[in-house]
Amino acid sequence: xxxxxxxxxxxxxxxxxxxxxxxxxxxxxxxxxxxxxxxxxxxxxxxxxxxxxxxxxxxxxxxxxxxxxxxxxxxxxxxxxxxxxxxxxxxxxxxxxxxxxxxxxxxxxxxxxxxxxxxxxxxxxxxxxxxxxxxxxxxxxxxxxxxxxxxxxxxxxxxxxxxxxxxxxxxxxxxxxxxxxxxxxxxxxxxxxxxxxxxxxxxxxxxxxxxxxxxxxxxxxxxxxxxxxxxxxxxxxxxxxxxxxxxxxxxxxxxxxxxxxxxxxxxxxxxxxxxxxxxxxxxxxxxxxxxxxxxxxxxxxxxxxxxxxxxxxxxxxxxxxxxxxxxxxxxxxxxxxxxxxxxxxxxxxxxxxxxxxxxxxxxxxxxxxxxxxxxxxxxxxxxxxxxxxxxxxxxxxxxxxxxxxxxxxxxxxxxxxxxxxxxxx
Amino acid sequence: xxxxxxxxxxxxxxxxxxxxxxxxxxxxxxxxxxxxxxxxxxxxxxxxxxxxxxxxxxxxxxxxxxxxxxxxxxxxxxxxxxxxxxxxxxxxxxxxxxxxxxxxxxxxxxxxxxxxxxxxxxxxxxxxxxxxxxxxxxxxxxxxxxxxxxxxxxxxxxxx
Numbered sequence: 232x233x234x235x236x237x238x239x240x241x242x243x244x245x246x247x248x249x250x251x252x253x254x255x256x257x258x259x260x261x262x263x264x265x266x267x268x269x270x271x272x273x274x275x276x277x278x279x280x281x282x283x284x285x286x287x288x289x290x291x292x293x294x295x296x297x298x299x300x301x302x303x304x305x306x307x308x309x310x311x312x313x314x315x316x317x318x319x320x321x322x323x324x325x326x327x328x329x330x331x332x333x334x335x336x337x338x339x340x341x342x343x344x345x346x347x348x349x350x351x352x353x354x355x356x357x358x359x360x361x362x363x364x365x366x367x368x369x370x371x372x373x374x375x376x377x378x379x380x381x382x383x384x385x386x387x388x389x390x391x392x393x394x395x396x397x398x399x400x401x402x403x404x405x406x407x408x409x410x411x412x413x414x415x416x417x418x419x420x421x422x423x424x425x426x427x428x429x430x431x432x433x434x435x436x437x438x439x440x441x442x443x444x445x446x447x448x449x450x451x452x453x454x455x456x457x458x459x460x461x462x463x464x465x466x467x468x469x470x471x472x473x474x475x476x477x478x479x480x481x482x483x484x485x486x487x488x489x490x491x492x493x494x495x496x497x498x499x500x501x502x503x504x505x506x507x508x509x510x511x512x513x514x515x516x517x518x519x520x521x522x523x524x525x526x527x528x529x530x531x532x533x534x535x536x537x538x539x540x541x542x543x544x545x546x547x548x549x550x551x552x553x554x555x556x557x558x559x560x561x562x563x564x565x566x567x568x569x570x571x572x573x574x575x576x577x578x579x580x581x582x583x584x585x586x587x588x589x590x591x592x593x594x595x596x597x598x599x600x601x602x603x604x605x606x607x608x609x610x611x612x613x614x615x616x617x618x619x620x621x622x623x624x625x626x627x628x629x630x631x632x633x634x635x636x637x638x639x640x641x642x643x644x645x646x647x648x649x650x651x652x653x654x655x656x
Numbered sequence: 657x658x659x660x661x662x663x664x665x666x667x668x669x670x671x672x673x674x675x676x677x678x679x680x681x682x683x684x685x686x687x688x689x690x691x692x693x694x695x696x697x698x699x700x701x702x703x704x705x706x707x708x709x710x711x712x713x714x715x716x717x718x719x720x721x722x723x724x725x726x727x728x729x730x731x732x733x734x735x736x737x738x739x740x741x742x743x744x745x746x747x748x749x750x751x752x753x754x755x756x757x758x759x760x761x762x763x764x765x766x767x768x769x770x771x772x773x774x775x776x777x778x779x780x781x782x783x784x785x786x787x788x789x790x791x792x793x794x795x796x797x798x799x800x801x802x803x804x805x806x807x808x809x810x811x812x813x814x815x816x
Contacts, residue, residue, distance in 0.1 A: 255801045257816055268680045272723055275683050276753075285812060303681050311681045362721040362745060378723035378749035384811050392801060392811075426668055427715035431744050460718060462744055515668065600677035600720070621672040621719060623695040628676075 233490025235398050236467050237433045240373040240487050244356045252397040252496065257390050261355035261372075265382060266299040266341045267311070269360025270318045272379030273386065280383070290325045291389035297329035297350055298322050299341035302596040304333040307603035339568025339594040342366040342538035345374075346450060347568050349481035353468040358385055363538055363618065365461060366454040369446065370476070371468035371486065376457070396433040396462045397496035399424075403440030405503035410652045412548065413448040414540065414616070414636035415509040416440075416501065417455040422511070422519030423499075430460035432496070440503045441466060446475040447544035454539045455618050458516040508651045510614075511634040514622050522639050525649040532613040533558065533644035534625070535637060536565035536592075537599040540616020543571045545637040550580040552641035552652060553587040559647035563605050565592040589644075601626050614643045657735055657757075657779075658787075659708035662700070663771040667713035669696065671746065674717065674725040688724050689731035701732065708735040709777075711761075711769045715739075717746025723753060730755035736777060738784070738795070740766050751802055754810030759784075765793035779806075 234242060234249060242250045244258040265273055277287045290296060298318060303311030315332075322330040329350070331338040337348070341359060344350060345367040351357045353371035358364065364376035377391065385391050401420060407413070421428070434456040441449065449466050456464030466472075468486045476482070508522040535541055535549055546566060564584050566572040572594065575581050584591055598605035599617040607613055607626030613633070615625065620632035633649060642650040673695030675688065682688050693700035710729070716739035717725055726749040729737065736757040737750070750758045759777065761769075765784065768791055769775070776785040777795070784793045798806060808814040 255799065268722070271683045275685075280812060283812075307681070314681055314683070360721065362719065364721075376721040376745055378721050378726070378745055378753065380723060380753035380811060381748060384752070394799075426718060427741065427743070430715065430741065460715060460743055600680070601672070602677050602680065606678075619670075619672070619719060621670045621695075623676050624672045628673075628695050 232494055233492040235435065235489035235493035235495060236371070236487055237373055237398055237435070237463065237465055238395060239489065240354055240356060241393065241395055250395045252395050254395045255392060256395060257392050258356055259390050260358055260385050261295065262351050262357040263296050263382065263385050264299065264341055264345065264359035264364070266301050266361060267304065267314050267318055268302045269379055269382060270298060270321060271314045273360065273383045274317055274321055276379050276383035287387060290386050293326045294328070296327050296386060298327055299331050299344055300333050300338060301340045301594070302600065303602055304595055305593060333593070337569050339571070340538045340596055342454065343542065343567035343571070346370060346446070347479070347570050349476050349479040352476070352481060352484035353472060354485045354487040358382065358391060362457050363454055365456045365464045366450055366538055368463050368465040369449040369453040371466060371472055373463055373465065375463045394431065396431055398433045398435050399429055400435050400437065400495040400498045402438035402498060402500045403436065403503055404438055404500060405440055406443045407440060407503045407506060410508060410638055411506050412636040412638055413444060413451040415506055417452050418509045418511050418516065418519050418634065419501070419506060421455065421459050421516050424459055426458060426515055426517045427460040429456060432461055434459065434461045434464045436464070436466050442469060445544060446471055447542040450542065451539055455516070458618055508636060508639050508653070510639060510649060511620060513620050513631040513633065516619060516634060522635065522649055522651040523654065528633065528649040529612065530560050530614050530643060530647055530649065531611045532560055532607070533562040533640050534598060534605060534613055534615040534617065535640055536563065536567070536597060537617040538567055539618040540637055541565055541567040541571070543574050545616060546571065546575050546580050548637040549641040550583045552638060552645065552655070553589070554583050556587055556645045558588045558644040560644055562589045562644045563592055564589050565597060566594055568594050598625050600624065614640050614649060616640050658774070658776045659735065660706055661709045661711050661769055661771060661773045661775060662703045662707045663711045663769060664696065665713070668715045668718055669712050670719040671717060671722050671725040672719055675722060675728045680722055680724060685727055685731045688728050692728035692732045704732045704734065708733055709775055710734055710737045711766065712737065712739045713766060714741045716742050718743035721745045723749045726750045726753060726755040751805055752811035757806065760796035761793060768793070
């Protein structure tokens with residue numbers, strides 16, 4: 232029996248001829264990422280190691296490590312300002328050159344930078360100190376999130392253990408209809424399999440619907456595999472992958488694809504034409520409903536941000552709806568990286584947003600994780616392009632977040648109630 | 657290990673309630689611990705004075721990769737979480753950072769263990785003795801590598 236793409240990447244990285252699900256292996260890491268939350272956490276681990284006499288003088292390979300400032304930037308308060316100083320001292324000490332600092336050109340949410348800057352390439356093993364590291368798997372890499380101790384171990388040793396995951400294969404037949412986005416598809420999947428439906432497993436996406444999907448939409452799928460408990464999400468590289476990477480200057484890499492007789496632990500099939508605008512109600516991403524069935528839900532706020540829902544394609548979708556309209560509720564748009572912000576300006580999207588009454592903010596994880604810049608008050612109700620809606624996720628523990636596609640969020644911003652974009656006219 | 661239980665009769669206890677996002681900027685372990693379980697249980701800190709075990713349902717620790725969640729619990733005095741299943745990053749963080757033991761139990765044990773029950777856990781024999789109810793449950797044995805990392809005292813002490 233052959234190996235699927237994930238097994239092939241892990242077999243190469245572990246130096247084994249073949250690997251199978253359940254094998255526990257040490258793999259060599261190609262790229263690693265920390266940000267302003269996991270970075271200081273890793274620094275803390277380093278301090279403890281030093282106290283125990285473990286040498287932390289040198290990283291395994293500083294050229295393979297990159298650093299993002301995203302969660303609490305622009306610095307929310309004294310502690311987060313101090314964390315940025317810590318991070319800067321760290322990158323200086325260890326000679327890490329790829330440090331994307333806010334206020335100094337390109338910066339943004341770590342997962343967005345991973346693809347915008349082509350920091351990770353097909354076939355690579357990439358680990359990040361953030362659960363949504365899965366996002367980058369859309370480029371055809373094995374991408375998984377780890378905690379501070381594990382990332383510290385990677386930074387010093389260049390390797391980490393993994394249990395080879397089983398792979399769930401999600402096949403999308405046909406092109407998504409107008410008004411339906413990748414977000415609707417992934418919410419539907421999470422609704423079907425549950426928030427632990429892919430625990431410890433890989434979610435692979437394929438089929439004609441994926442072939443037709445632009446890279447930024449594919450990234451929404453892999454991004455939210457985390458919400459089904461998955462270790463990673465992956466899409467085999469194709470011409471879209473090559474074009475996307477080439478436009479960012481990356482052409483030299485070793486593509487990996489699964490064997491034709493590869494095994495999958497389960498195959499799920501979806502017909503694109505049957506999908507519709509879908510919303511996840513509080514307090515779980517699996518708590519889904521057709522947007523149309525929620526048209527009575529009154530909203531206080533619309534939030535368009537995060538690695539999930541503030542890529543250029545997301546902003547284009549929002550602009551399509553907001554053009555010539557006025558928002559009825561407080562609406563915030565935070566492009567996920569400066570490069571996207573700039574493109575949104577150039578394409579005239581920013582003007583459409585401002586004319587509609589929206590506030591545009593700088594790239595930040597900000598309110599998506601309840602950190603700062605637009606958090607919710609008690610009992611406030613928000614519709615959001617982000618990825619999680621657990622109690623307290625975006626602010627007060629008694630606030631409510633509905634998760635939806637950029638199209639649904641924009642349509643809802645105009646009406647002040649949850650709105651299926653098909654019902655706008 | 658012998659102690660009493662704080663039970664949460666709930667699946668999917670996520671990292672946002674174990675340690676809310678607004679505190680992710682904190683990195684001092686004692687400061688982090690002050691906010692443990694703030695999103696789900698305001699009385700956690702008084703309960704944890706007399707209990708070192710948490711018992712919960714499926715998918716404990718789902719959501720973010722924040723190691724803060726395991727730090728918050730362990731610094732508050734929690735030595736083991738007994739759950740029907742764990743989210744993968746929480747599990748890794750608990751083991752690799754040697755913060756606490758993530759012990760997988762079956763539905764029967766989960767249903768039978770009550771808040772404040774006194775348990776004795778034997779990870780060598782994979783047995784959990786409920787001293788209050790005089791019941792014995794089995795725990796899922798740790799996989800080989802996990803056991804070695806636990807015995808070594810965390811990933812950095814483990815020699816592959």
